[in-house]
Amino acid sequence: MTRHPAFVVVAAWGLFNGVLLAVLAVYGESSLVYWLWGGVVALLELAALAVLLSSLAGPEQHVGYRLPGRGGVAVLPAAVGLAVLGLGFVHGWWLLAVAVPLLGCALLLGAVRGRGAGDE
Numbered sequence: 001m002t003r004h005p006a007f008v009v010v011a012a013w014g015l016f017n018g019v020l021l022a023v024l025a026v027y028g029e030s031s032l033v034y035w036l037w038g039g040v041v042a043l044l045e046l047a048a049l050a051v052l053l054s055s056l057a058g059p060e061q062h063v064g065y066r067l068p069g070r071g072g073v074a075v076l077p078a079a080v081g082l083a084v085l086g087l088g089f090v091h092g093w094w095l096l097a098v099a100v101p102l103l104g105c106a107l108l109l110g111a112v113r114g115r116g117a118g119d120e
Helices: 004-024 031-057 072-091 093-111
Strands: none
Touching: 004 031, 072 093
């Protein structure tokens, strides 16, 4: 199972949602909540099965990942930070507590250039 850890992640996610469903049962929610959340748990476990079958049919997972060079690795944190900053105008300035660290992370990642496997 160490060859295909993606299955373990998705299956654990489904099991965690099953535990949350059990917590809802302890607190006595309505039957509609049980049906909806139980459906989500079933879909997650079906997705875990699909991930397992696809990983068994495909080649081994890659172990060497390449990072984009020249600060390209900072694009995703910068985009998310700017999106959260934009949401701060609508939902309140408390979102600055999330946006500022993300933008700082993007600045640091942009300053340190990403190195891949063939950049030696």
